Amino acid sequence: MSGRTILKSRVVLIGPPACGKGTQASLLSAAFSIPHVSTGEILRKERAAESPIGLEADRYAREGHLFPDDLALRVVRQWMDNRTRFIFDGFPRTIGQAIEFDKMLFERSIPLDVVYLLEISDEEVLARMLGRLTCSKCGAVYNTRFHALAMGDACPKCQGSLVRRSDDTREALEHRLAEYKTFTQPVADYYTSKGLLKAIDVEAARDEVFQILYADMKEEAL
Ligand SMILES: [Zn+2]
Numbered sequence: 001m002s003g004r005t006i007l008k009s010r011v012v013l014i015g016p017p018a019c020g021k022g023t024q025a026s027l028l029s030a031a032f033s034i035p036h037v038s039t040g041e042i043l044r045k046e047r048a049a050e051s052p053i054g055l056e057a058d059r060y061a062r063e064g065h066l067f068p069d070d071l072a073l074r075v076v077r078q079w080m081d082n083r084t085r086f087i088f089d090g091f092p093r094t095i096g097q098a099i100e101f102d103k104m105l106f107e108r109s110i111p112l113d114v115v116y117l118l119e120i121s122d123e124e125v126l127a128r129m130l131g132r133l134t135c136s137k138c139g140a141v142y143n144t145r146f147h148a149l150a151m152g153d154a155c156p157k158c159q160g161s162l163v164r165r166s167d168d169t170r171e172a173l174e175h176r177l178a179e180y181k182t183f184t185q186p187v188a189d190y191y192t193s194k195g196l197l198k199a200i201d202v203e204a205a206r207d208e209v210f211q212i213l214y215a216d217m218k219e220e221a222l
Contacts (some may be wrong), residue, residue, distance in 0.1 A: 002014050004090070005218055006217075006219070007032060007127060007217060007218055008113035008114050008217045008218075008219070009032070009034055009084075009085040009086075009104070009113060010084075010085060010086060010105070010110060010111070010112050010113045010114075011028070011034070011086070011087045011112070011113060011114055011115075011116070011217065012027050012087075012088045012092070012112060012114075012115040012116070012191075013087065013088065013089045013090070013115075013116050013118060014090070014092075014115065014117055014118070014184055014187060014188065015116075015117060015118030015119065015120070015202070016095075016115070016118075016120060016125045016127045016177060016180050016181075017125060017129060017176055017177065018120075018125050018128035018132070018168035018172075019118040019119075019120045019125065019202055020118065020164070020209065021089045021090060022038060022089050022090070023117050023206065024037070024089075024118070024202075024209060024210060024213055025041070025087050025088075025089035025186075027210050028087055028210070028213060028217065032217065033216060034085045034086065034087050035083065035085065035086055035087070036086075036087045036089065037076075037079055037088055037089070037091075037131055038088075038089045038090055038091075039067075039075050039088075039090065039091045039093075040090055041048075041075060042075050042079060043057045043067065043071075043075060046075075047061070047200070047201075051077065054076065054122065056071060059090050066093070066179070066183070067136065069094055069096040069097045069100065072091060072092075072093065072097055073097060073100050073101070073104075075219050076091060076101065076104070077104065080104070080108075084108075084110050092187055093183055093184060093187070094183045094184075094186075094187065095183075095190055096185040096188055097187075098187045098190050098191070099143060099190075103176060104190070112196055112215075114196055114198075114216070115188075115191040115196045115197050115198070116197075116198050116199075116200050116213060116216075117188050117197055117198070117199045117200065118200055118202045118209075119199050119200065119201055119202060120201075120202050120203055122177060124203060125173075125177055126170065126173055126174065126177065127145060128143060128145050128166065129168060129173045129176075130143045130170065130173065131143045131144035132165070132168060133149060133150075133151060133153075133162040133163065133164060134160065134162065134163055134164070134165055135157070135160045135162055135163075136160050136161050136162070136163050137155060137158050137159075137160025138155060138157055138158040139159055140155055140158075140220070141152055142155075142156075142162065144151075149162060150162075151163065151164055157162070167218055200212055200213065200216075200217065
């Protein structure tokens with residue numbers, strides 16, 4: 001029996017910090033020509049542009065708070081416009097966002113095709129986050145887990161000095177991880193109950209993880 005290939009084109013990627021969801025989302029976006037959207041990325045641009053929504057986001061970021069659901073949803077609604085295909089990375093982050101996002105998609109008759117939960121051990125998340133080095137000159141980010149570089153080395157791109165962000169302490173990172181779990185576990189449970197969640201082990205190499213996601217998005221339908 002020969003099946004039809006149906007491309008999953010409404011996709012959400014969730015997972016802990018440093019699980020590589022941003023990288024995978026942009027690889028998949030390029031491979032399938034589906035727009036990749038990161039609410040964090042949009043908000044960074046809005047903050048840089050000092051737009052009204054950017055200034056609002058800035059206040060939360062300064063106080064070290066997560067962006068409220070309402071703000072994230074406004075950004076998404078604005079971005080969605082007339083689009084019907086997307087790969088979201090890091091959204092929805094809370095159960096409130098997931099429920100409202102569902103309503104938005106239902107109104108537009110464009111239901112989600114799949115939600116990938118990128119899974120990785122807590123130890124690996126912490127090791128990756130602690131291994132992160134930033135160039136003090138050009139802002140490029142490297143990781144001692146994947147690159148043969150150490151703190152104080154010269155940036156391969158611009159020769160600037162590589163430093164560790166001062167807020168990347170083990171305590172702060174453990175807090176971020178705990179926060180992720182508190183907010184995102186209910187999101188994963190919600191999508192499981194809808195039969196949309198697929199857990200993918202991402203301890204493997206980046207290209208291997210990409211091949212798994214790529215094949216799944218392009219799955220043959222019988
Ligand atoms: Zn540099």
